[in-house]
Amino acid sequence: MADLDANTITQAVINRLSECRDPRFxxxxxxxxxxxxxxxxxxxxxxxxxxxxxxxxxxxxxxxTDKRQEIILLSDTLGASILVITLNHPSEQGSxxxxxxxxxxxxxxxxxxxxxxxxxxxxxxxxxxSGRVLDVEGKPIAGALLDIWSGDxxxxxxxxxxxxxxxxxxxxIRTDAQGRYWFRSIRPNFYPVPTDGPVGDMLRAMGRHPYxxxxxxxxxxxxxxxxxxxxxFVAASPYLDSDxxxxxxxxxxxxxxxxxxxxxxxxxxxxxxxxxxxxxxxLRRRR
Numbered sequence: 426m427a428d429l430d431a432n433t434i435t436q437a438v439i440n441r442l443s444e445c446r447d448p449r450f451x452x453x454x455x456x457x458x459x460x461x462x463x464x465x466x467x468x469x470x471x472x473x474x475x476x477x478x479x480x481x482x483x484x485x486x487x488x489x490t491d492k493r494q495e496i497i498l499l500s501d502t503l504g505a506s507i508l509v510i511t512l513n514h515p516s517e518q519g520s521x522x523x524x525x526x527x528x529x530x531x532x533x534x535x536x537x538x539x540x541x542x543x544x545x546x547x548x549x550x551x552x553x554x555s556g557r558v559l560d561v562e563g564k565p566i567a568g569a570l571l572d573i574w575s576g577d578x579x580x581x582x583x584x585x586x587x588x589x590x591x592x593x594x595x596x597x598i599r600t601d602a603q604g605r606y607w608f609r610s611i612r613p614n615f616y617p618v619p620t621d622g623p624v625g626d627m628l629r630a631m632g633r634h635p636y637x638x639x640x641x642x643x644x645x646x647x648x649x650x651x652x653x654x655x656x657x658f659v660a661a662s663p664y665l666d667s668d669x670x671x672x673x674x675x676x677x678x679x680x681x682x683x684x685x686x687x688x689x690x691x692x693x694x695x696x697x698x699x700x701x702x703x704x705x706x707x708l709r710r711r712r
Contacts, residue, residue, distance in 0.1 A: 435462040484623040492584040494528040498624045501525050501670035514653065518561040520709045524656050524672040527642065529582040534572060534595040540691050542609040543596040549578025549611025551699040552681065553689050557604045558645060558706045565604025566708065569647035572597045573608070580616025607691055612681055612700045613639040615663050618670065635669050638662040650708040657704055679704050
């Protein structure tokens with residue numbers, strides 16, 4: 426058996442996959458080994474750098490809790506999340522574009538009636554959201570589900586607030602028979618991703634800022650259609666052009682119009698100034 430060197434080790438590892446019974450797994454692992462070894466050779470990685478990388482990944486895992494996903498944050502800030510999403514969820518025939526899920530999704534938000542205030546008691550400027558859920562041909566989709574969440578007006582999600590155990594600024598609503606939706610929440614503000622963990626250390630070492638532009642999250646789904654994980658971004662928000670997780674897409678940027686106290690389009694009375702934002706979501710049929 427010949428000794429392995431810096432060039433022959435790669436093929437030796439790939440050869441060990443000869444008995445793999447899963448063709449896709451074999452393809453993925455062959456490519457992973459090839460690119461990993463090429464990277465190590467390209468930068469001539471030192472032993473100390475390799476150990477530091479292992480320690481970094483270990484710290485990322487240890488930082489994860491039931492309310493904090495540091496591994497997703499690492500994927501997001503390296504652009505890996507948005508790359509996977511863009512490859513797997515292309516916008517076709519005018520369907521709404523996808524973007525990152527982010528680390529603050531909390532499954533099981535309560536289903537609320539149309540027009541509900543999802544952010545009651547939450548800091549921030551009141552905002553009336555409305556629009557329709559349509560198919561790519563423009564036909565309304567009745568009963569489509571919008572799973573909605575956002576931070577407060579200071580950029581803090583409920584998961585981040587000390588001692589907070591209840592869901593805030595979250596809820597699920599369904600469209601009416603004409604595919605229409607409307608609800609109240611707050612106007613999202615820009616905010617930094619968490620920087621008190623290993624991903625924050627990485628961003629500082631890279632000379633990067635940690636900020637995301639103001640946005641509200643939505644997962645929009647309907648029977649017989651492809652679900653989409655997306656955002657609505659606040660037009661003119663800082664950091665639209667340098668989103669720390671590379672998730673901003675121009676088609677998702679929405680004007681937030683300011684209004685004086687008065688009646689909402691739904692007929693409710695607002696005694697304080699408020700904003701409105703309108704957007705139609707178009708979903709592709711499931712293949």
